[in-house]
Amino acid sequence: MTLLAFAITYSGFFLLRLAASSYPTLSFTQKPPVERQVSLRLFGALLLALSCGLSVSAFGWALGSIFWPVLLTPMAIAVVLLPLYAPRAAVMLAVASPAFALAAELVSMI
Amino acid sequence: MAWLHTWSGLLVSWLLFAIFLTGTVSYYRAEISQWMRPELRMVEISAEAAASQAVARLEVVAPDARQWVIDLPTARTPETQMFYRRDPGNGPTFGRESLDPSTGLPAETRDTYGGDSLFYFHFDLLMPSIWGRLIVGFCAVTMLVAIVSGIITHRRIFRDFFKFRLRRGQRSWLDAHNVMGVMALPYHILIVYTGMVPLLYLYLPWGVDVAYPKGRAAYFQERGLSTPIPPPTGRAVPLVDLGAMVVKAEEQWKGGRPGRIIIYRPGDAAARVVLFRKRAETIGHRTRRLVFDGVTGNIVTGDEPMGPAVRTSAFFYGLHVAVFADQLLRGLLFFSGLLGTGVIATGLLLWSIKRRGRADGAGGSVGPGHKLVDRLNITAIVGLPVGIAAHFWANRLLPLGIADRAEWEVRFLFIGWLLIGIWSVCRSPTRAWIEGMWVCSVLFGLLPLVNALMTDRHLGNALMGGNGVFAVFDLAMLVTGVLVGCVSCALDRRRRTASAEKETGRI
Numbered sequence: 001m002t003l004l005a006f007a008i009t010y011s012g013f014f015l016l017r018l019a020a021s022s023y024p025t026l027s028f029t030q031k032p033p034v035e036r037q038v039s040l041r042l043f044g045a046l047l048l049a050l051s052c053g054l055s056v057s058a059f060g061w062a063l064g065s066i067f068w069p070v071l072l073t074p075m076a077i078a079v080v081l082l083p084l085y086a087p088r089a090a091v092m093l094a095v096a097s098p099a100f101a102l103a104a105e106l107v108s109m110i
Numbered sequence: 111m112a113w114l115h116t117w118s119g120l121l122v123s124w125l126l127f128a129i130f131l132t133g134t135v136s137y138y139r140a141e142i143s144q145w146m147r148p149e150l151r152m153v154e155i156s157a158e159a160a161a162s163q164a165v166a167r168l169e170v171v172a173p174d175a176r177q178w179v180i181d182l183p184t185a186r187t188p189e190t191q192m193f194y195r196r197d198p199g200n201g202p203t204f205g206r207e208s209l210d211p212s213t214g215l216p217a218e219t220r221d222t223y224g225g226d227s228l229f230y231f232h233f234d235l236l237m238p239s240i241w242g243r244l245i246v247g248f249c250a251v252t253m254l255v256a257i258v259s260g261i262i263t264h265r266r267i268f269r270d271f272f273k274f275r276l277r278r279g280q281r282s283w284l285d286a287h288n289v290m291g292v293m294a295l296p297y298h299i300l301i302v303y304t305g306m307v308p309l310l311y312l313y314l315p316w317g318v319d320v321a322y323p324k325g326r327a328a329y330f331q332e333r334g335l336s337t338p339i340p341p342p343t344g345r346a347v348p349l350v351d352l353g354a355m356v357v358k359a360e361e362q363w364k365g366g367r368p369g370r371i372i373i374y375r376p377g378d379a380a381a382r383v384v385l386f387r388k389r390a391e392t393i394g395h396r397t398r399r400l401v402f403d404g405v406t407g408n409i410v411t412g413d414e415p416m417g418p419a420v421r422t423s424a425f426f427y428g429l430h431v432a433v434f435a436d437q438l439l440r441g442l443l444f445f446s447g448l449l450g451t452g453v454i455a456t457g458l459l460l461w462s463i464k465r466r467g468r469a470d471g472a473g474g475s476v477g478p479g480h481k482l483v484d485r486l487n488i489t490a491i492v493g494l495p496v497g498i499a500a501h502f503w504a505n506r507l508l509p510l511g512i513a514d515r516a517e518w519e520v521r522f523l524f525i526g527w528l529l530i531g532i533w534s535v536c537r538s539p540t541r542a543w544i545e546g547m548w549v550c551s552v553l554f555g556l557l558p559l560v561n562a563l564m565t566d567r568h569l570g571n572a573l574m575g576g577n578g579v580f581a582v583f584d585l586a587m588l589v590t591g592v593l594v595g596c597v598s599c600a601l602d603r604r605r606r607t608a609s610a611e612k613e614t615g616r617i
Contacts, residue, residue: 002438066393066429067442070442073297
């Protein structure tokens with residue numbers, strides 16, 4: 001559950017970043033059009049809300065509400081730094097990590 | 111508002127950097143203490159057994175004490191720590207000892223304060239009396255001013271949320287300052303605000319006086335930090351076995367474990383025993399306690415519900431020290447703490463870079479004030495880490511038998527710090543930065559080697575034996591050394607290209 005929380009927080013911030021600026025690797029040479037911005041923001045916010053829910057269900061309200069904000073910080077920093085040095089890997093991570101974490105979660109449930 | 115941010119920041123930032131860094135490091139106070147006492151091994155021991163061991167020992171060392179305090183071993187502290195207070199007139203009024211749970215005898219370790227030195231520095235700067243605490247409180251209030259004025263000055267918090275431009279000189283520094291500040295903003299506000307709560311009675315005692323007209327003692331009793339004790343009877347009655355109390359407490363707390371035991375008037379017919387719940391098990395600081403009769407072993411006072419104000423203060427206190435955090439949460443908090451330290455450091459650098467840029471543009475040179483700031487920046491940002499590394503080196507290298515050994519370890523912290531300060535005055539700022547960071551890098555990078563030469567608890571053994579604390583500590587020192595070395599190399603390369611350009615420009 002924790003791994004999944006990490007993964008979707010990163011992906012959520014990544015979508016928010018896509019909405020805010022250009023991303024040449026994805027052939028977004030300029031800021032996306034407004035409708036795309038809105039949907040990216042919505043999806044990003046949705047993932048962050050989901051990570052909040054995951055934190056609370058993993059640690060309970062008391063600890064989860066402390067865990068979630070301090071989880072946001074390093075993931076947001078990763079979304080700032082990673083695209084600067086490894087733009088492709090940053091995209092891959094945003095797509096693959098939630099899938100991987102979800103798979104790991106399912107495997108551990110079995 | 112920008113001027114307020116600039117000047118409130120500059121005024122306290124050198125000290126604030128040290129407070130933030132030592133505070134961040136203190137998340138691992140228990141682990142640092144473990145590393146600094148390599149003689150101790152983790153032992154599995156039940157709370158009952160550890161408590162009886164401690165009582166047996168205290169009956170030998172201080173049977174006439176007024177109060178015994180026992181801190182039971184935890185998953186992060188291998189030893190039982192205990193101290194006692196005596197009424198004046200019968201020998202030393204205070205004494206402390208730590209027990210090795212595997213033998214029940216005083217732990218045979220080197221004389222050291224462990225992680226406590228950095229922890230105490232964090233809130234009292236290791237200054238006598240209350241001066242350090244007052245200074246730290248002033249810095250905290252000023253930092254709140256800097257944070258709030260910083261948010262107002264920033265304006266584009268959401269629009270520039272992810273903005274970080276590389277290799278753009280002053281712009282990059284400003285972006286780094288903003289990103290580190292904004293990304294961990296909830297943490298920064300929370301940690302500075304809650305940081306004032308543990309010393310609230312020192313800073314603003316008047317609120318308590320108004321709410322508790324009968325005196326502050328009533329407040330501390332409600333807060334659970336003091337217990338009303340009946341006067342001594344003078345009749346000697348042996349203390350009942352603590353094991354039964356531990357079992358009763360665990361029943362009351364539905365499996366919760368006791369962490370600290372305080373025994374008032376041991377051996378007297380009016381003895382009282384207070385069991386506090388383990389700090390790792392509650393977010394609030396010491397919110398659960400049970401008071402037992404020391405002769406019958408019955409519960410005298412249960413967990414009384416606390417009032418809202420007292421609970422809030424206990425909760426904030428607990429939130430600040432974060433003893434409740436497991437290793438994952440602790441790591442995340444540590445990361446946010448590092449960002450806070452980074453915000454302060456980049457803020458200091460920005461002040462200097464911005465003014466140097468202006469002076470260069472005007473064709474003039476920087477004034478004496480600016481030179482002073484440059485020196486202080488180096489002393490603060492490079493000096494303290496060098497001091498911490500020297501502190502760890504001293505822990506491993508100082509001869510075990512010397513007098514005041516623990517004091518000398520602390521002195522080395524300040525010696526390392528001071529030497530960098532002196533160096534920063536002797537050299538040009540650019541060179542002092544590079545050379546200071548080299549020293550820092552070498553000191554941290556070689557620490558695992560020193561550890562391996564002086565003890566048998568080196569990285570190889572730690573990895574093979576699965577001892578996480580020793581392995582992670584050594585690796586963290588190594589990584590710190592390498593990172594600081596890389597930054598120093600990068601600065602040196604830039605200095606050389608800059609001076610080469612100047613040369614060609616002249617020709």
